[in-house]
Amino acid sequence: MSEVYSVDVQITAPVYDTEVPDRVADAITNVFPGAELDHKHGEIVGETHDLSHFSELLHRREILDTARGAFFENRQGETFSFDLKKQAAFQEVANFAVGDPDELGEIHVRVRVIEPDVETVIDHIAPPTQDGRPVETDDR
Template structure:
């Protein structure tokens, strides 16, 4: 299956933060992201969530990721937010509720191929008893 997605990552950079550390927080989870610096934030773009998916599998948080993805889904894609400090450590921690005082990492995934639900299944497959379900076993 060929996946065609555009991932846009926006993250505020506060005056009290070291910009390189904020950039590292993003590249730890999205290593192929291409950055541009704006006055008070970074905007990065990518065309893959493969490395991010690997972290979700390693942390065994596929069900949480699916819930966040579907909560932020629409006809064109899905959005979610991540906490900066865990990202700096290479960990995924979804931001729910009020934003962190330094701001959260905002991620928007626009899916062109195949469709939103199929791509979510690819990034964070459904699980049974915490283990990914092989689509051929369904």
């Protein structure tokens, strides 16, 4: 039986005067293709309920452990958040922003888990690994 995953994902990214807003929007939709975006003065905000493409990008780059660390480090109750580099996202690459902020700013993502729970959703997006490979479980 397949698990039901229900999440609300809020995405925000600053748009600086030197940037083209449509390129920032493209960066977001390259990582979150189903996101509904709204252009506001100085930023783009978006919402989605699907993290499957983002999960694919994490698997493709083989950065599941990095992702899990970022998710659990920024977990608060039933939410977790993380920042992605805009320039990488424009190239359809998931690259976590850590340390000093990037000069173009970052894409901030906040995930609120409705069901089943945060740990299960994180395991689905970025499964635990052993020797760099996802650990297979009975329900995968």
